[in-house]
Amino acid sequence: MEYLLSPGAERAMTAAQSWAARLGSEIVQLTHFILALLDEEEGRVAQLLHRLGLSPDRLREQLLALPPAPPVPSPETLLALARDWSLSCRQDPQVLTDALLLAVLQMDPQYAAAVAPLGLDLPRLQAAVLPASPAPESAAESTPYPLSQAWPSPLPPPPSETSPRATTTSPTAESAPPPAPQLTLEPIQNAPSYPPPDASSVSSTSVLISPASAAPAVFDAVAPPLPLLRVLDTNCNRAREALRVLEDFCRFVRNDPSSTEEVKTLRHDFARWEQRLPLSLRLSARDTPADVGTTLTAAGEYQRASLEHVCQINLKRLQEALRSLEEYGKLLDPSWAKHAEQFRYRTYHLEGRLLHSSRRQQLLAQARLYWLFTPSAAGERWEWRLEQALSGGVQVVQLREKHLADRACLQLAQALRRRCHQARVLFLVNDRPDLALWSEADGVHLGQDDLPIAQARHLLGREALIGVSTHTIEQVHQAWQQGADYIGIGPVFPSQTKAFDHFPGLEFVRQATAVSVRPAFALGGITPENLLHVLAAGARRIAVSACLSQASDPASIAAQLRALLDSYALPGVNSVDSSGPAPVPAP
Numbered sequence: 001m002e003y004l005l006s007p008g009a010e011r012a013m014t015a016a017q018s019w020a021a022r023l024g025s026e027i028v029q030l031t032h033f034i035l036a037l038l039d040e041e042e043g044r045v046a047q048l049l050h051r052l053g054l055s056p057d058r059l060r061e062q063l064l065a066l067p068p069a070p071p072v073p074s075p076e077t078l079l080a081l082a083r084d085w086s087l088s089c090r091q092d093p094q095v096l097t098d099a100l101l102l103a104v105l106q107m108d109p110q111y112a113a114a115v116a117p118l119g120l121d122l123p124r125l126q127a128a129v130l131p132a133s134p135a136p137e138s139a140a141e142s143t144p145y146p147l148s149q150a151w152p153s154p155l156p157p158p159p160s161e162t163s164p165r166a167t168t169t170s171p172t173a174e175s176a177p178p179p180a181p182q183l184t185l186e187p188i189q190n191a192p193s194y195p196p197p198d199a200s201s202v203s204s205t206s207v208l209i210s211p212a213s214a215a216p217a218v219f220d221a222v223a224p225p226l227p228l229l230r231v232l233d234t235n236c237n238r239a240r241e242a243l244r245v246l247e248d249f250c251r252f253v254r255n256d257p258s259s260t261e262e263v264k265t266l267r268h269d270f271a272r273w274e275q276r277l278p279l280s281l282r283l284s285a286r287d288t289p290a291d292v293g294t295t296l297t298a299a300g301e302y303q304r305a306s307l308e309h310v311c312q313i314n315l316k317r318l319q320e321a322l323r324s325l326e327e328y329g330k331l332l333d334p335s336w337a338k339h340a341e342q343f344r345y346r347t348y349h350l351e352g353r354l355l356h357s358s359r360r361q362q363l364l365a366q367a368r369l370y371w372l373f374t375p376s377a378a379g380e381r382w383e384w385r386l387e388q389a390l391s392g393g394v395q396v397v398q399l400r401e402k403h404l405a406d407r408a409c410l411q412l413a414q415a416l417r418r419r420c421h422q423a424r425v426l427f428l429v430n431d432r433p434d435l436a437l438w439s440e441a442d443g444v445h446l447g448q449d450d451l452p453i454a455q456a457r458h459l460l461g462r463e464a465l466i467g468v469s470t471h472t473i474e475q476v477h478q479a480w481q482q483g484a485d486y487i488g489i490g491p492v493f494p495s496q497t498k499a500f501d502h503f504p505g506l507e508f509v510r511q512a513t514a515v516s517v518r519p520a521f522a523l524g525g526i527t528p529e530n531l532l533h534v535l536a537a538g539a540r541r542i543a544v545s546a547c548l549s550q551a552s553d554p555a556s557i558a559a560q561l562r563a564l565l566d567s568y569a570l571p572g573v574n575s576v577d578s579s580g581p582a583p584v585p586a587p
């Protein structure tokens with residue numbers, strides 16, 4: 001949509017971006033617009049402030065001292081609001097700089113409350129801004145408007161005596177001019193195309209908007225009645241807020257780039273869709289102090305049992321909000337309602353992904369004891385050793401064969417996969433995504449010199465588990481960023497399985513576990529004798545080879561390791577079911 005901006009307003013739109021860049025912000029915040037408007041030294045805003053006894057320099061300083069302001073949803077939203085206001089109050093679609101300032105202050109009630117003490121008090125500014133008759137910006141830059149100027153157009157009657165919307169009473173009232181309304185729209189006398197309010201509600205709660213501002217909206221010319229707008233406004237807010245919570249969950253709790261991306265895309269698509277209900281209309285219907293729902297609380301509203309519970313609650317809230325938007329949206333426009341329904345379906349996919357994660361992810365989340373197994377080194381007794389390890393409580397088996405021919409290796413992998421799956425134990429292949437694929441393993445383990453994660457993922461798909469060896473904290477961050485499902489952290493101690501010339505040791509275990517929210521398995525020379533040190537450094541999961549592969553009684557060694565490991569609780573964020581029995585003893 002094209003907007004008609006005065007030269008000053010146009011400059012301010014660009015200057016806001018410069019302010020954002022200057023202050024090191026990636027997004028343009030509300031404050032950046034005000035700072036941009038203050039730069040117009042000869043402009044309407046400067047004159048307005050002068051009339052109100054405010055110093056632009058002082059204001060600039062105060063604004064710069066405020067915490068980061070909310071972002072502007074989009075320049076389009078801001079301009080639509082400014083243009084709506086100009087049309088209603090000046091009967092002129094041109095957006096002047098003062099209209100831009102008022103629009104900025106209407107974007108976010110909390111922000112408006114924060115800047116009001118600086119003198120940027122919305123009702124006061126609105127009252128000061130309005131001319132007796134519209135004047136072009138160029139001609140009027142030096143024409144001060146009297147503070148007591150009345151509103152030029154009649155306003156909708158207040159919906160309730162007690163609400164602040166009572167401030168929207170007609171300016172012809174005998175008392176002092178009330179604070180200005182956030183939006184001035186004509187009361188509607190009849191509703192030609194909009195169904196189905198009864199006659200009494202039409203005149204008191206519906207508003208007529210100009211066709212120009214209705215262009216991108218979901219209705220023609222006649223806006224919905226206020227109660228309907230309130231339902232839609234509230235549920236749009238609910239849905240957007242829930243999406244934010246879910247995005248944080250995927251990003252910070254699950255550390256999962258792929259689901260984070262899914263929620264982010266959903267949030268952006270939703271934001272685009274909700275803009276079809278113009279913000280100006282939504283704001284005109286908003287009436288928080290009079291909303292009977294804001295003071296009601298439900299049992300459990302402030303209780304959350306775990307991070308997963310927060311996720312679950314917000315998925316439900318999102319689905320309910322979308323259902324409400326769909327049902328009430330049917331009164332507006334069937335295609336709008338259809339979109340709400342499609343968003344709701346997308347949340348079911350998300351729910352499956354976040355709450356009912358795959359068998360593999362669940363087993364991984366619970367896994368504490370991981371075994372690197374080289375059957376060729378066990379000779380004919382490899383099956384016996386496997387059974388022993390499984391009965392002792394090994395939860396992940398990795399086939400680690402360095403010298404076996406591919407075909408023999410594939411046959412071994414298939415046999416191990418069958419047995420492990422029978423035992424509900426994860427089976428992974430070391431080094432070789434191709435063998436992991438053909439043996440239908442649960443995933444692959446990759447070292448720093450093996451194939452990169454992206455290539456292995458391409459081959460194995462989204463559901464496969466991919467583990468990565470890490471030896472430095474940089475490698476840990478990199479592995480998580482690249483989408484590893486788990487990491488190996490080591491070597492902790494000298495190993496009988498592999499020779500190392502560098503040991504990041506327990507300090508690395510400390511660092512790596514502190515920054516990891518997904519499974520991290522400490523490994524390298526770990527035995528029942530030294531395990532307590534590893535646990536004390538923060539590890540809750542380990543991978544071992546020699547201490548099981550060379551033990552005469554692998555089952556009992558595995559059981560000892562498990563008993564010690566199980567006596568420490570797994571961090572809740574790592575587990576789907578974190579309600580395990582384990583008390584946390586002092587190490």
Ligand SMILES: Cc1ncc(COP(=O)(O)OP(=O)(O)O)c(N)n1
Pocket residue numbers: 370372398400430431445446447448449450467468469470487488489498521523543
């Ligand atoms: C669980 C786990 N962690 C680390 C490794 C080591 O992998 P890599 O560095 O590729 O060395 P090799 O095992 O391939 O010699 C691992 N295999 N498993």
Ligand SMILES: Cc1nc(C(=O)O)sc1CCOP(=O)(O)O
Pocket residue numbers: 372469470488489490491492494495496497498523524525526543544545546547
């Ligand atoms: C193969 C391997 N990689 C390690 C790493 O730190 O990346 S430690 C290790 C050997 C693990 O076996 P054991 O328990 O016998 O020491």
Ligand SMILES: [Mg+2]
Pocket residue numbers: 430431445446447450
């Ligand atoms: Mg390797």
